[in-house]
Amino acid sequence: MILRYLKLENFLSHESTTIELPAAGLFFLSGESGAGKSSLIIDATAYALFGPAAVTRAKRSEELVRSGASSMQVAALFEFADEKLLIERGLNPQPEARLYLVHPDRSELIAEGAQEVNRAINKRLGGMNWRQFFAAFVARQSEIAMLTQLRGNERKNLVHRMLGMRELEKSSEIVSQRLRRSKAEVDQLQVSVGNFDPERAEAEISENANKLAAAEAKGSALDRQIETDNLELKSLREEEAGIASARQALARIPELEQRRPGLSAELDQAKATARRATEIQLRLADRDQIDLDLVRAEDRVSELRDDYRQLDRQQTLLAKLDELEAEPVQSISYPEITGEIAKIRADRISRLERIADLDASLERIGRDGSCYACDRDFASGADRDQVVSNLSEQVTKLGRANAAAESRLDQLDKLEPLVQRSDQVRREKDRLGEALGEEIQLSSELGLSDLAEAGAEAAVELQRLSRAQAELGLLERDYDPDAQRRAGDLKSELNQLDADLKSLQVSAALADPEQIAKIEAGINQLQISIGSAAARRDELGSSVSSLKDVRRALDKEYQGRSRELKQLGDLRHQSTVTELVSVCLKGFQKQLADDIRPALEEIGSEMLAAVSGGKHVAMHIDGSYEITIEDDGGARRRAALLSGGEQIRANICLRLALTRLVSQRTGIPVGFLIFDEPLPSQDPGHIERIMQLLYSLRGFYQQQFLISHVGDLRSADELDYVVEFDGKSVELTNA
Numbered sequence: 001m002i003l004r005y006l007k008l009e010n011f012l013s014h015e016s017t018t019i020e021l022p023a024a025g026l027f028f029l030s031g032e033s034g035a036g037k038s039s040l041i042i043d044a045t046a047y048a049l050f051g052p053a054a055v056t057r058a059k060r061s062e063e064l065v066r067s068g069a070s071s072m073q074v075a076a077l078f079e080f081a082d083e084k085l086l087i088e089r090g091l092n093p094q095p096e097a098r099l100y101l102v103h104p105d106r107s108e109l110i111a112e113g114a115q116e117v118n119r120a121i122n123k124r125l126g127g128m129n130w131r132q133f134f135a136a137f138v139a140r141q142s143e144i145a146m147l148t149q150l151r152g153n154e155r156k157n158l159v160h161r162m163l164g165m166r167e168l169e170k171s172s173e174i175v176s177q178r179l180r181r182s183k184a185e186v187d188q189l190q191v192s193v194g195n196f197d198p199e200r201a202e203a204e205i206s207e208n209a210n211k212l213a214a215a216e217a218k219g220s221a222l223d224r225q226i227e228t229d230n231l232e233l234k235s236l237r238e239e240e241a242g243i244a245s246a247r248q249a250l251a252r253i254p255e256l257e258q259r260r261p262g263l264s265a266e267l268d269q270a271k272a273t274a275r276r277a278t279e280i281q282l283r284l285a286d287r288d289q290i291d292l293d294l295v296r297a298e299d300r301v302s303e304l305r306d307d308y309r310q311l312d313r314q315q316t317l318l319a320k321l322d323e324l325e326a327e328p329v330q331s332i333s334y335p336e337i338t339g340e341i342a343k344i345r346a347d348r349i350s351r352l353e354r355i356a357d358l359d360a361s362l363e364r365i366g367r368d369g370s371c372y373a374c375d376r377d378f379a380s381g382a383d384r385d386q387v388v389s390n391l392s393e394q395v396t397k398l399g400r401a402n403a404a405a406e407s408r409l410d411q412l413d414k415l416e417p418l419v420q421r422s423d424q425v426r427r428e429k430d431r432l433g434e435a436l437g438e439e440i441q442l443s444s445e446l447g448l449s450d451l452a453e454a455g456a457e458a459a460v461e462l463q464r465l466s467r468a469q470a471e472l473g474l475l476e477r478d479y480d481p482d483a484q485r486r487a488g489d490l491k492s493e494l495n496q497l498d499a500d501l502k503s504l505q506v507s508a509a510l511a512d513p514e515q516i517a518k519i520e521a522g523i524n525q526l527q528i529s530i531g532s533a534a535a536r537r538d539e540l541g542s543s544v545s546s547l548k549d550v551r552r553a554l555d556k557e558y559q560g561r562s563r564e565l566k567q568l569g570d571l572r573h574q575s576t577v578t579e580l581v582s583v584c585l586k587g588f589q590k591q592l593a594d595d596i597r598p599a600l601e602e603i604g605s606e607m608l609a610a611v612s613g614g615k616h617v618a619m620h621i622d623g624s625y626e627i628t629i630e631d632d633g634g635a636r637r638r639a640a641l642l643s644g645g646e647q648i649r650a651n652i653c654l655r656l657a658l659t660r661l662v663s664q665r666t667g668i669p670v671g672f673l674i675f676d677e678p679l680p681s682q683d684p685g686h687i688e689r690i691m692q693l694l695y696s697l698r699g700f701y702q703q704q705f706l707i708s709h710v711g712d713l714r715s716a717d718e719l720d721y722v723v724e725f726d727g728k729s730v731e732l733t734n735a
Contacts, residue, residue: 001125002671002703003045005077008068009090011047012039019723019730024702026694026718028735037707040730041674042138048076048087049121051097051114054130058489078101080124080669087117112342128668136662139655140676149272156625159658175582182575188623189564189571201558213546218613219540226533233526257630263494270487277484320432332415332728334423348405351398362388379637449468596661597621605659610696611649611689619653627654649686652678656693660700672703679708691718 004021008014013036021027029037046054052061060555065072073090087093099111099120111120122128364370365388378384456509463542604619608629618630629650639650659673675694679687694704695718719735 001669002079003076004084005074005075005086006040006044007073008040009074010066010072011044011074012064012066013727014039014044015069015728017730019732021732022721025421025720026691026698026704026706027721027723028716028719029705029707029723029725032727035725035727036730037723037725038676040725041707044074045076046133046138048074048089049078049125049133050130051089051118052095055132061095065091085121085124088122089114089117105248120584124669126668128670132662132668135671136659136668137670137672137680138674138676139652139659153624159625160598172582172586175578179575179582182571182578186571186575189567198558198562201554201561205551205554205558208551211591212544212551215547216545217539219537219544222533222537222540226530226537229414229526229530229533233523233530237523260498263490266486267490267494270490274484274487293654334416334420337416339414341409341416344409344412346406348402351402351405355395355398358391358398359518362391362395381716413622421732423628511689547588597623597625599661600657601653603660604653607653607656607693608650611653611686611693612646613685613689616646616650618657619650645683645686648679649690652690653693656697659699663700670704671701673697674705674707675702676707678706691716694718 002021002023004023006017006019006021008017010016013034017036017040019040029041031037043055043057047064052058052064055064057063071090071092073088073092073096075086075088077084077086086100086102088098088100095114097114097117098109099117100107101110102108102531111117112277173710365384367383378387451452580686601619601621604621605617606615608619614632616629617632620628620630620636622628627650629639629642630636639647642650661667663670673694677692694706698702716735722733722735724731
């Protein structure tokens with residue numbers, strides 16, 4: 001990630017400041033104190049990335065607004081490896097934040113609001129917060145000088161914080177707290193569960209279930225007995241009620257017996273009428289078929305008339321086919337010739353693009369003298385001539401192929417209309433041939449040679465069907481559609497009369513006094529049996545209710561204890577896993593800390609040897625992070641005992657080593673560094689070597705911003721750009 005653009009409106013001391021930055025270079029920011037150098041590069045950049053919390057010298061967001069203004073805004077464009085992001089933040093008068101994805105032709109809003117923008121930026125920066133940003137990529141004079149003056153543990157904590165290990169330590173503390181809490185919960189649950197025995201509890205529940213099942217079975221048997229007795233009692237009472245109407249039934253029997261012969265004779269007559277109606281109905285059922293056959297016969301006569309015209313159509317088709325046979329036909333089809341034309345044109349365009357690429361490669365070799373593929377110089381002039389010869393030969397071959405393609409295209413363009421007409425003639429001949437075949441087949445099926453005989457047969461059939469229609473008209477007048485219904489009604493009435501006679505005879509039999517006494521005795525016996533069974537059922541109901549209460553209590557206790565046992569097992573497993581995680585975190589933390597010091601020593605020593613001109617050859621860091629410097633004679637001194645200038649050089653090297661280590665170990669994609677007054681008490685020779693060291697870091701950090709009042713820096717060879725501040729405007733020039 002590099003910084004490409006900044007625009008400040010009423011931000012701190014800036015009324016309106018805009019600057020566009022090149023993608024790479026060492027920038028020297030010059031200007032009087034208070035002109036706004038630090039607020040532009042440090043505060044505005046941090047505010048855009050992380051919000052007002054990153055501007056530590058302001059206690060409230062309102063303090064960032066320039067005096068006399070009511071609103072403020074900062075816009076910053078950052079370029080990542082695969083995208084460009086524009087961040088806008090400000091107060092107007094409420095906080096505002098927007099994040100845009102910048103395309104070549106437009107900007108797309110992808111997040112709005114402080115939380116959403118912070119979440120999106122945090123994701124792209126690998127979780128880096130503003131403290132880590134300042135610790136790793138922004139170096140102020142006071143912070144640089146502080147590195148060698150801190151105590152060992154303080155320096156160790158600072159290094160760990162810069163490398164993000166504080167989050168790892170916090171995670172370890174959180175896991176330890178969770179482990180202690182899990183163990184306490186296990187002990188508490190163990191006391192709550194006590195001596196609970198699941199097998200004994202299940203046995204008690206099973207015994208209670210057996211008793212409950214036996215009681216419910218007895219109750220069900222009594223319910224079935226009561227139900228059976230009630231059904232029998234209901235039947236006897238119905239018999240008792242039927243005796244009262246038996247005497248009335250005796251009086252109606254003679255009346256029904258006298259009516260039966262007349263109703264039977266009436267039924268026989270109705271049946272005869274119904275049979276005649278059925279016969280007529282069967283004849284009338286043929287009427288629809290006769291009507292349909294008559295229509296078909298008429299249609300057949302009409303078709304025969306059309307068949308005479310069929311022969312004329314066949315002759316017309318034959319004449320058209322003869323005309324088409326006279327036209328010439330090409331052997332190639334139209335889709336084949338158009339496909340070949342399209343392929344030749346596509347291949348020609350591809351060859352032209354390849355010729356353009358080869359010409360560009362030849363031009364590049366002639367201009368730069370280096371390989372067009374890898375940008376490295378040729379090993380010899382012969383290698384260069386061989387590559388140029390090969391490329392030129394490819395251009396010549398591609399040119400000859402394009403010339404042959406142009407010639408073939410001319411031939412195909414002339415042939416194309418003839419081939420297109422040939423395809424049309426083929427299709428028309430096929431269509432006419434199919435139509436003629438269908439006409440001939442239809443003529444064969446219709447038998448056009450027997451048209452006269454077929455017409456005579458159709459006329460005879462029409463006369464027969466007309467006579468059949470007339471006969472059906474006479475039968476329709478004699479048809480009685482209600483005869484069948486009347487016969488059915490009379491039969492139902494006779495059946496009902498027979499059923500009534502049978503019922504009256506059964507009812508009359510119940511009028512026997514002995515039968516009445518027998519029914520009353522049965523009713524009394526059933527009432528006594530039902531009362532006794534109901535009493536026993538009530539007793540069993542109380543027992544079942546009591547057993548169910550016991551069952552519910554046992555189930556509740558069993559389920560509660562079972563849940564606690566399962567929870568206890570889960571907590572023990574969780575405690576074991578948490579303890580394993582805690583051990584792994586502490587081991588990883590120790591291994592990471594052991595790896596940091598050698599890497600820091602190696603990078604810091606390399607830089608220190610460069611900036612000291614070989615006077616100091618190594619930087620040593622012990623387990624407690626105490627720093628000693630080794631000179632070219634092998635002598636070692638603690639960093640705190642060095643001279644002021646030497647300490648600053650050692651601090652700069654240590655700080656740059658930390659910054660490189662942060663980038664390598666965390667993968668944070670920041671490609672710029674900011675130095676605020678890093679070169680006090682340095683002679684010109686050491687300043688030059690420090691500038692050379694910064695220049696060597698361009699592979700890691702494309703942009704480096706140097707804020708300083710040291711005027712001699714303007715003449716440094718490593719400097720690329722100068723940014724001038726006068727308090728009102730800013731100007732970027734080449735160094």
